[in-house]
Amino acid sequence: MSQQIQGGCACGIVRYALASPPDDCGWCHCTICQRISGAPAMVFATVPVDHFQFTSGQAQVGRFRSSSFGQRQFCTGCGSPLTMQVAHQPETIDIAVATLDDPDKVPPSFHIFDASRIAWFETTDDLPRHEKFRPDTRGLEGTEPPM
Numbered sequence: 001m002s003q004q005i006q007g008g009c010a011c012g013i014v015r016y017a018l019a020s021p022p023d024d025c026g027w028c029h030c031t032i033c034q035r036i037s038g039a040p041a042m043v044f045a046t047v048p049v050d051h052f053q054f055t056s057g058q059a060q061v062g063r064f065r066s067s068s069f070g071q072r073q074f075c076t077g078c079g080s081p082l083t084m085q086v087a088h089q090p091e092t093i094d095i096a097v098a099t100l101d102d103p104d105k106v107p108p109s110f111h112i113f114d115a116s117r118i119a120w121f122e123t124t125d126d127l128p129r130h131e132k133f134r135p136d137t138r139g140l141e142g143t144e145p146p147m
Helices: 031-037
Strands: 005-007 015-018 023-028 041-047 052-056 061-065 070-075 082-085 093-095
Touching: 031 041, 031 070
Parallel strands: none
Antiparallel strands: 005 015, 015 052, 023 041, 041 093, 061 070, 070 082, 082 093
């Protein structure tokens, strides 16, 4: 992989590299992200699935289905959430931006599942907010997976 962007888990065992800069970066306020992260929201960015590669610690990567349409990967050593893949976009993988070595380079540009936002948590941005998924989310074809 050329022009690698790297990241990894909190304990340092699991490392990954991206062959292209992530895009389509946004906040997710869904209750699943809240419970998985223990935080009010998570920020994800997207890369083509073939641009993502674990470079170390792959034996420590756990996987579980977090919804009817989503599957997540995490470090089994420290519990850091790493990725999410959704059935309606099988050609991409979403990276937990906070796990990047330089997350400042990947700022969010929208909020999704704002209807599930914890009332006392508010960001100070003017980014577009969507009650659930964005209306133009690829692969939904006019229907929305249940959340």
